Amino acid sequence: MDPFRGKAQxxxxxxxxxxxxxxxxxxxxxxxxxxxxRIIGLIDMDAxxxxxxxxxxxxxxxxxxxxxxxxxxxxxxxPARKFGIARMTKLKEAQKMCPNLVVVxxxxxxDGENEAKYHPNPDNKSYKVSLDLYRRESTKxxxxxxxxxxxxxxxxxxxxxxxxxxxxxxxxxLVERYPELAAPTPSSSxxxxxxxxxxxLDISWHPSCNLVPIGPEEEGKEGEEDSSTSASGTSTxxxxxxxxxxxxxxxxxxxxxxRNEILQNLGYTTSAGIARNxxxxxxxxxxxxxxxxxxxxxxxxxxYLKSMPFQKIRFLGGKLGxxxxxxxxxxxxxxxxxIDLTEMQTKFGPDSIWVYQVLRGIDHSEVKEKxxxxxxxxxxxxxxxxxxxxxDTLQWIRVLCAELAVRLNEAREAGTVWPKTIALHxxxxxxxxxxxxxxxxxxxxxxxxxxxxxxxxxxWKELHGxxxxxxxxxxxxxxxxxxxxxxxxxxxxxxxxxRGIEGFFGPNLPGPSKTRPNIGQIAEDPTxxxxxxxxxxxxCPKCSKTISxxxxxxxxxxxxAARIHAVKAEHEDFHFxxxxxxxxxxxxxGGKRRRSPGPGTVKKRKKDDGILxxxxxx
Ligand code: CTP
Ligand code: CA
Ligand code: CA
Numbered sequence: 001m002d003p004f005r006g007k008a009q010x011x012x013x014x015x016x017x018x019x020x021x022x023x024x025x026x027x028x029x030x031x032x033x034x035x036x037x038r039i040i041g042l043i044d045m046d047a048x049x050x051x052x053x054x055x056x057x058x059x060x061x062x063x064x065x066x067x068x069x070x071x072x073x074x075x076x077x078x079p080a081r082k083f084g085i086a087r088m089t090k091l092k093e094a095q096k097m098c099p100n101l102v103v104v105x106x107x108x109x110x111d112g113e114n115e116a117k118y119h120p121n122p123d124n125k126s127y128k129v130s131l132d133l134y135r136r137e138s139t140k141x142x143x144x145x146x147x148x149x150x151x152x153x154x155x156x157x158x159x160x161x162x163x164x165x166x167x168x169x170x171x172x173x174l175v176e177r178y179p180e181l182a183a184p185t186p187s188s189s190x191x192x193x194x195x196x197x198x199x200x201l202d203i204s205w206h207p208s209c210n211l212v213p214i215g216p217e218e219e220g221k222e223g224e225e226d227s228s229t230s231a232s233g234t235s236t237x238x239x240x241x242x243x244x245x246x247x248x249x250x251x252x253x254x255x256x257x258x259r260n261e262i263l264q265n266l267g268y269t270t271s272a273g274i275a276r277n278x279x280x281x282x283x284x285x286x287x288x289x290x291x292x293x294x295x296x297x298x299x300x301x302x303x304y305l306k307s308m309p310f311q312k313i314r315f316l317g318g319k320l321g322x323x324x325x326x327x328x329x330x331x332x333x334x335x336x337x338x339i340d341l342t343e344m345q346t347k348f349g350p351d352s353i354w355v356y357q358v359l360r361g362i363d364h365s366e367v368k369e370k371x372x373x374x375x376x377x378x379x380x381x382x383x384x385x386x387x388x389x390x391x392d393t394l395q396w397i398r399v400l401c402a403e404l405a406v407r408l409n410e411a412r413e414a415g416t417v418w419p420k421t422i423a424l425h426x427x428x429x430x431x432x433x434x435x436x437x438x439x440x441x442x443x444x445x446x447x448x449x450x451x452x453x454x455x456x457x458x459x460w461k462e463l464h465g466x467x468x469x470x471x472x473x474x475x476x477x478x479x480x481x482x483x484x485x486x487x488x489x490x491x492x493x494x495x496x497x498x499r500g501i502e503g504f505f506g507p508n509l510p511g512p513s514k515t516r517p518n519i520g521q522i523a524e525d526p527t528x529x530x531x532x533x534x535x536x537x538x539x540c541p542k543c544s545k546t547i548s549x550x551x552x553x554x555x556x557x558x559x560x561a562a563r564i565h566a567v568k569a570e571h572e573d574f575h576f577x578x579x580x581x582x583x584x585x586x587x588x589x590g591g592k593r594r595r596s597p598g599p600g601t602v603k604k605r606k607k608d609d610g611i612l613x614x615x616x617x618x
Pocket of ligand 1: 044045046047048049050067074075076159160289290
């Protein structure tokens with residue numbers, strides 16, 4: 001079946017100009033993702049890390065700059081790209097290609113320092129990379145999106161990009177600008193589900209817009225390959241204007257406004273795409289770069305997609321793409337349009353409707369801000385020299401914990417969040433799965449790296465024992481750890497129970513007192529003044545058992561917290577284990593205890609999982 005055989009069929013297949021009614025304008029949410037006036041943008045920062053470093057160091061934006069992580073380039077700014085330098089280029093090579101190249105190494109954490117710094121000659125053997133600067137800038141960017149467009153939905157998609165659903169603010173402007181779109185009144189000759197009157201004959205596109213051409217005759221006008229039609233005041237296309245086009249042009253104005261806010265406030269240039277859905281917005285965002293605003297009107301969708309090598313499409317670049325390419329000897333989207341939905345679903349399972357739709361530029365996924373629940377923070381290091389003995393461990397745990405402390409404290413500046421658990425993951429040569437161990441992470445008012453170190457070291461001992469223990473255990477394999485990661489999971493607003501112990505850990509730690517502990521709280525035990533050890537009690541809220549914890553008198557608040565935490569965590573582990581055996585989900589293997597899916601176990605999802613799922617379901 002040829003989807004382009006007839007005009008009517010093409011319209012139907014691509015869903016290019018569905019009927020627009022007053023209801024679509026006046027209650028945009030009612031039709032949700034099916035609203036024909038849906039306008040979605042994707043903003044992506046140009047050479048993001050490079051721009052962050054340029055701003056930090058106040059480097060002239062026209063100079064060629066690369067950002068280095070050890071000896072790999074991780075960001076290349078556009079002036080440097082003019083010399084042919086790309087992300088894959090070796091540093092030495094890049095410096096030959098461009099002798100004046102400005103090279104900035106990312107900040108790194110060094111053992112013993114509690115913040116990342118720009119060290120002169122960091123090396124992978126003893127430093128850990130910090131991406132804190134980029135994360136912070138990312139947060140500022142998202143906040144500007146939200147404050148500039150309070151009625152738009154903003155979804156952060158990665159460190160340097162976000163989707164914006166412009167539908168609601170666009171429709172507000174639409175009804176202000178076009179009085180003929182006023183809502184029906186009882187005396188109106190039309191009602192909410194009536195089709196809108198004819199749209200204006202012309203549109204003025206914001207001058208920043210690159211309009212993707214609707215057909216080959218529009219292409220190459222400026223003598224350039226793959227040239228788009230640059231907006232020049234009015235609509236350049238011969239196509240009849242639709243209300244979708246009008247909405248898109250208003251969306252493009254808002255898109256420019258928000259991109260300009262980023263430029264004015266933070267000094268960053270961005271590239272953006274705007275279209276009827278997320279998939280197309282993301283795709284068209286890279287149509288022209290940098291500092292560009294690419295607009296894909298509905299009428300331009302078929303021409304734009306048909307010539308596209310389909311394996312360039314996200315999620316079609318992997319195994320599924322390879323299978324499709326082979327099965328249909330296909331290269332472009334057009335080559336796959338002959339597969340009808342039945343055939344697609346018979347071959348690749350019912351979920352492959354997703355592929356069928358994406359090839360036609362249809363995507364009903366929502367732009368939705370991810371709720372900040374169950375957030376996790378993970379600091380990880382691939383070890384150039386494996387950890388083989390206890391003595392190798394602490395330096396890396398300290399470096400990872402310093403990073404987590406910075407990140408958690410930053411998150412706490414924005415809101416009173418706290419992690420529920422801390423988890424340690426290690427990957428060992430010869431073991432297929434990483435080992436993981438987690439424990440609750442109790443609240444402390446002053447969070448430092450050392451508090452986290454104490455908790456992480458305890459997990460380390462539980463996971464790997466000590467040199468002495470391993471030496472006496474004939475079954476213990478030689479330790480050879482090549483990756484170590486520490487994660488906070490369930491980072492969210494503090495719960496009442498967690499806050500309850502805050503007083504104890506505060507800087508003005510009260511002296512020993514006679515009070516007995518309350519359930520779920522920690523209190524001190526009566527202990528003679530002169531003792532160097534103080535005993536404090538912890539009462540478990542689950543079983544009401546009271547456990548005494550010894551702390552040193554000269555321990556600071558953090559150290560006490562860590563010691564108490566260790567005991568508390570151990571006791572909670574006991575409950576955890578009990579619960580596991582009750583649920584009969586305990587998996588014993590390789591000397592480690594796992595539950596599937598375990599709370600707080602950070603399972604790294606392979607990028608292709610979703611698509612492979614299609615095959616598996618088949
Ligand atoms: N990044 C990375 N490693 C990768 C991909 C990306 O470290 N394999 C980092 C880059 O340093 C980059 C940021 O993530 O600055 C955003 O990535 P991306 O948008 O893909 O590239 P940019 O460098 O921003 O370049 P572009 O202008 O092409 O978007
Ligand atoms: Ca980018
Ligand atoms: Ca990006």
